Amino acid sequence: xxxxxxxxxxxxxxILSILWARKDIFAFFERHDAEKADLAVIADYxxxxxxRSAMVDLMFARLxxxxxxxxxxxxxxxxxxxxxxxxDPYYFDKIKKFDRKEAQRNLEHLKQLxxxxxxxxxxxxxxxxxxxxxxxxxxxxxxxxRKEYLALHxxxxxxxxxxxxxxxxxxxxxxxxxxxxxxxxxxIGEQVDGAVKYEGEHYIIEAKWQDAAAANEAVYQFxxxxxxxxxxxxxxxxxxxxxxxxVRSIVRGKSINTMxxxxxxxxxxxxxxxxxxxxxxxxxxxxxxxxxxxxxxLTGESKLPE
Numbered sequence: 001x002x003x004x005x006x007x008x009x010x011x012x013x014x015i016l017s018i019l020w021a022r023k024d025i026f027a028f029f030e031r032h033d034a035e036k037a038d039l040a041v042i043a044d045y046x047x048x049x050x051x052r053s054a055m056v057d058l059m060f061a062r063l064x065x066x067x068x069x070x071x072x073x074x075x076x077x078x079x080x081x082x083x084x085x086x087x088d089p090y091y092f093d094k095i096k097k098f099d100r101k102e103a104q105r106n107l108e109h110l111k112q113l114x115x116x117x118x119x120x121x122x123x124x125x126x127x128x129x130x131x132x133x134x135x136x137x138x139x140x141x142x143x144x145x146r147k148e149y150l151a152l153h154x155x156x157x158x159x160x161x162x163x164x165x166x167x168x169x170x171x172x173x174x175x176x177x178x179x180x181x182x183x184x185x186x187x188i189g190e191q192v193d194g195a196v197k198y199e200g201e202h203y204i205i206e207a208k209w210q211d212a213a214a215a216n217e218a219v220y221q222f223x224x225x226x227x228x229x230x231x232x233x234x235x236x237x238x239x240x241x242x243x244x245x246x247v248r249s250i251v252r253g254k255s256i257n258t259m260x261x262x263x264x265x266x267x268x269x270x271x272x273x274x275x276x277x278x279x280x281x282x283x284x285x286x287x288x289x290x291x292x293x294x295x296x297x298l299t300g301e302s303k304l305p306e
Contacts, residue, residue, distance in 0.1 A: 002064065003074045004117070010110045011074075012056050014081050017103040020091045025052055029059050032076040038062050081110055135183075138175035145172045146270045152209070162209040162239075167193050170207055170237060170276075173269055177277035192225065196235070198280050204229065207237045216246045219258075223250055226257050235280065239263040244304055247294045259283040260294040268297060 019025050022045050030039055041062045042055045050058070063070025084107055091097045149169050152162050167184065171194060174181045180197035195204045206222040219236055226234035234257060241262040250258060261283070269276050274297065282297040294303050 002069050003071060007078065007110075007113060007117075008060055008064075008074075010106070010113055011078060011081060012053075012060065014084075014103075014106045014110055015056055016052055017098060017106045018084060018087065020052070020088075020097045022046075022050070022052060022055060025055050028077070028080075029073075032080060033073045034059070034063065038066070038070075038073075078110075078114070081107060082114060136175055136181060138172050140172070142173075142176055142270070142272060145169055145176070149266070149270050159209045163207055166207040166209055166237065166239065167205070170194075170205060170266075173266075173276040177275040179277055196276075196280070198277060198284075201231070201233055203233045203235045203280070205235050205237065209239050211240050216243055219246050219250065223258050232257050234258040235261055235283070237261045237266065239266070241303075242294060247304055251291065251293055256287050256291060256293060258293060259287055262294075262303075265297050274298070 015025065015028065019028055026039070026042060026045065029042070038059065041058045042050060045055055060074075063073055087098075087100055087103065092100050092103075148165070152165055152169075157165065171181050171183070174196045182195040182197075182202070184194045185192055193205045193207050195202045197203075204226060206218065206225075208218055210218070219238075219242065222234060222236050226232040236258055238260070239262065241264075242260055247260060261279070265279060268274055269279055274282075279297040282300055283293075283295065286292045286295040286300045290300070290302075292300075292302050295301055296303060
């Protein structure tokens, strides 16, 4: 993100219309958090006989070349100029190097640019929030989602296609629970089926429509995805459940950050026995209090045989 060019041009004009002495221009940059390496480009302004304009141009170019674009110092300078009240009487009144009215016009123009930018940012934020609200709104009712889910059991679609359809159904169930949904995405070669935000935590999701044994490899891959995220948490949905071995291996000697959901759990949500948010709450509670990752959402008891 770079600093707007029109702002830089106006700030340049303002600085040159309020600061005459080169030492004051140097001090202005130094005072606004420019680093020593930045200031080095103008530090020997007397030896190099740099004029005032060259000092400002060199300093702006140096700040813009930084990895962070110099945004911190540049924004601090902008705010200082927006609040500027110091019209040195020596330069403005005694030796008349500056015209006070011209300087005030330049500063006022900078304020107008800022007001226009603030207005654009607010309008863009309103549009973005409206678009996000629309994206987070459920398409239909729970009854409609239930019919879609039951239709998947007819066998009309192949397992992979049913997996994609399941992703969409889970997204709708999350929206009906007023949970924030992140759509599927790819990152660093990984495909993520999406995520839901619950109690301030983002849970990445994997949805599979395979038999229990076939889901094993996908579970291990998903656990790796979760572990590679900051405070990673995951919900793995497998309609036909899981083999006992894969459930036990995921928790054995490891930190618990993946929880399992099966078709029975989904049906409880689809039929209105509990919301997806409530189901996640039960799963999280069991994981945090009992160390269990595959439990019945209404009882909190393990689904594995004793």
